[in-house]
Amino acid sequence: PHIITSPCIGTKDQACTEVCPVECIYDAGEMFLIHPDECIDCGACVPACPVSAIFPEEDTPAGEEPFIARNREFFGL
Ligand code: SF4
Ligand code: F3S
Numbered sequence: 001p002h003i004i005t006s007p008c009i010g011t012k013d014q015a016c017t018e019v020c021p022v023e024c025i026y027d028a029g030e031m032f033l034i035h036p037d038e039c040i041d042c043g044a045c046v047p048a049c050p051v052s053a054i055f056p057e058e059d060t061p062a063g064e065e066p067f068i069a070r071n072r073e074f075f076g077l
Contacts, residue, residue: 001035001041001056001057001071002034002041002043002046002057003033003034003054003057004016004031004071005053005054005061005064008032008053009030009031011050012027012031013051015048016032019048020042021040021042022038033074033075034054035075036057036077
């Protein structure tokens, strides 16, 4: 799946939620997070985010790895 990383914190632009065809991006408090089992990896949210917070999990930038777990644990996975 795709994941949301640290630049979303304090930004929460929400443009990603408007383009996601399966509505799998949820408000998680200080940031939004993607439900890993609902994401279909379409990639539409990536260019929509003004702070480039979204990545395919396998392309997670260095230092952002903790957000892989965060995008899972929020949904009880
Ligand atoms: Fe939604 Fe597609 Fe982004 Fe997954 S990759 S969160 S399905 S817009
Ligand atoms: Fe966050 Fe970017 Fe979406 S700031 S809410 S991941 S558009």
